[in-house]
Amino acid sequence: MQALDNARDRVAGAVDDARLQARLEGLAQFGAVQPGQPRGGVARQALTEQERLARRWLAAEFAGRPGYAVGIDAAANVYVRRQGSDAGAPPVMTGSHVDTQPLGGWLDGAYGVAAGLEVFAALDAAGVHTRRAIETVMWTNEEGSRFAPGLMGSLSYVCPDRLAEFQDARDAQGVPFGQACAEARADFAAAAREAGWQWFDTPLARPLHAYIEAHIEQGPILEARGLQVGCVTAIQGVRWFRVTVPGRSAHAGTTPASARDDAQAKAIALAHALLEYGRAQDDEALRLTIGRWQCRPDSINTIADQVVFTVDTRHPDARVLDALQARLQALLPPGATMDTLQNKPTVTFDGGLTALARQACRALRLTHQDMLSGAFHDAMPLAGFCPTAMLFAPSIAGISHHPEEHTAIEDLAACTRALAWCLTDLAGQTDAPPANASFTSTR
Numbered sequence: 001m002q003a004l005d006n007a008r009d010r011v012a013g014a015v016d017d018a019r020l021q022a023r024l025e026g027l028a029q030f031g032a033v034q035p036g037q038p039r040g041g042v043a044r045q046a047l048t049e050q051e052r053l054a055r056r057w058l059a060a061e062f063a064g065r066p067g068y069a070v071g072i073d074a075a076a077n078v079y080v081r082r083q084g085s086d087a088g089a090p091p092v093m094t095g096s097h098v099d100t101q102p103l104g105g106w107l108d109g110a111y112g113v114a115a116g117l118e119v120f121a122a123l124d125a126a127g128v129h130t131r132r133a134i135e136t137v138m139w140t141n142e143e144g145s146r147f148a149p150g151l152m153g154s155l156s157y158v159c160p161d162r163l164a165e166f167q168d169a170r171d172a173q174g175v176p177f178g179q180a181c182a183e184a185r186a187d188f189a190a191a192a193r194e195a196g197w198q199w200f201d202t203p204l205a206r207p208l209h210a211y212i213e214a215h216i217e218q219g220p221i222l223e224a225r226g227l228q229v230g231c232v233t234a235i236q237g238v239r240w241f242r243v244t245v246p247g248r249s250a251h252a253g254t255t256p257a258s259a260r261d262d263a264q265a266k267a268i269a270l271a272h273a274l275l276e277y278g279r280a281q282d283d284e285a286l287r288l289t290i291g292r293w294q295c296r297p298d299s300i301n302t303i304a305d306q307v308v309f310t311v312d313t314r315h316p317d318a319r320v321l322d323a324l325q326a327r328l329q330a331l332l333p334p335g336a337t338m339d340t341l342q343n344k345p346t347v348t349f350d351g352g353l354t355a356l357a358r359q360a361c362r363a364l365r366l367t368h369q370d371m372l373s374g375a376f377h378d379a380m381p382l383a384g385f386c387p388t389a390m391l392f393a394p395s396i397a398g399i400s401h402h403p404e405e406h407t408a409i410e411d412l413a414a415c416t417r418a419l420a421w422c423l424t425d426l427a428g429q430t431d432a433p434p435a436n437a438s439f440t441s442t443r
C-alpha cells in the first residue's frame with residue numbers, strides 16, 4: 001500500500017502544465033477558425049478530415065514508444081494503450097471526444113483526451129509501471145451535431161448492436177455515418193501501418209475494469225464557488241425531438257390570409273407555446289432548447305411548405321421530461337409529427353469510483369465538490385457497462401459550445417492530477433515490466 005500511495009502521488013506530481021497546454025494548443029489547430037489562436041473557435045465535427053487528422057496527431061505522440069499500442073474499432077473509436085504487466089486483466093479506460101459543435105470551443109472533449117495522454121506522459125516521467133493496461137480513448141461523434149444522435153461511439157462500444165442502427169444516419173450533405181466511419185477506420189489503419197505503430201485488436205464491448213473521464217464543467221458552478229474539481233455523481237436525463245410541421249407553398253404577395261397554410265406561422269406558434277410551457281414550470285433545473293430550425297423552400301417570398309425544428313430537453317427527474325414530452329405532443333397542429341432522436345435517462349455513477357475521485361482530491365489538497373452534470377458525456381453509456389465516474393474542471397463564466405470556452409491551465413492541470421491519481425490507483429502499481437502479449441498485428 002505504501003508503494004501504491006507513493007506511486008499515485010508521484011504520477012500526479014509529474015503532470016506537467018506546459019506539456020498539457022502544448023498538447024491542447026496543438027489539438028486546437030485542427031479545425032481552428034482563426035489559425036494560431038486556440039480561443040478563436042474550433043470547427044471539427046465528427047469524422048471530418050480535420051477531426052480524423054487530429055486523432056492521428058494525438059495518437060502519434062505515444063504510438064511509437066515502447067509499451068504503447070493503438071487501435072480503432074468498428075465504430076471508429078480510437079484507442080491509445082499503455083500496456084500493463086498483466087495482459088489478461090481488463091484495462092482501465094479514460095478519454096473523451098475530439099469532435100466539436102459546428103463552431104465549438106477548444107476544450108470540450110479535447111481536454112479529457114489531452115488529460116488522458118498527459119497521464120501517460122506523467123506515468124512515463126515517474127517511471128511507474130501498472131498491472132493493468134490504461135487506455136485513452138477518443139470516442140466517435142459524441143456531439144451529435146453532424147450525425148444524430150450523440151454518443152454513437154460510446155453507445156456502440158457498450159452495445160455493439162446499436163452500430164447497425166447508426167449506419168444510415170446522414171449528415172446535412174447526405175453522407176451516411178457508416179461511410180464516414182469506414183473511411184476513418186481505413187485511413188487510421190493506413191497511417192498506423194505506414195508509421196509502424198504497434199497495433200492491438202479492439203473488439204467492441206471489451207471488458208473494462210473502470211472508466212473515468214475528465215471534462216470541463218461547461219457550466220458556472222465550480223468557478224462561482226472557487227473550486228478546482230467537480231466529482232460528478234450523475235448526469236441528468238436528456239431527450240431530443242425533431243418536430244415536422246407541414247404547410248403548402250404559395251405566393252407571398254397574392255395569397256390571402258384565409259387561403260394560407262403557412263408552415264412557418266404554425267411552427268412559430270407551436271414553438272412559442274412550448275417555450276411558454278417551459279417558463280410556466282418555474283423550475284430552474286428544466287432545460288429546454290430549440291436549437292435547429294429549417295424551413296422549406298427557404299425563400300423570402302414563398303409561404304413555407306415545411307418547417308423542421310429540434311427540441312432538446314433535460315432534467316434529472318424523468319417525470320418532468322414525461323410531462324414536457326406529453327405537452328409537446330398535445331400542442332402539435334394537425335398534420336405535424338414529432339420523432340424522438342434520443343432519449344437518455346439520468347444515470348448515477350459508481351459510488352466506489354466517485355469516492356475514489358474525492359479521495360484523490362483530498363490527497364492532492366484540491367478543493368472540490370460533488371455535482372450533477374448538465375451536459376451528457378460518453379461516460380453516460382459507459383456507466384451501465386463498468387464502474388464509471390467523471391472529474392470536472394471549472395469553466396470560465398460557464399461558457400461552452402462557444403469559441404470563448406476557456407479554463408485556466410492551472411485548473412486543467414489540477415483536475416488532470418486527480419485523474420492521474422485515480423488511474424494509477426485503479427491500474428495498480430507493479431514492479432513487473434509491461435507485457436506485450438496482447439499486442440497483435442492483424443490489420
Ligand code: GLV
Nearest residue numbers: 143374375376377
Ligand atoms: C453534449 O455536448 C451535450 O449536448 O450535452
Ligand code: MN
Nearest residue numbers: 108109142215
Ligand atoms: Mn463534451
Ligand code: MN
Nearest residue numbers: 101108143401
Ligand atoms: Mn459538447
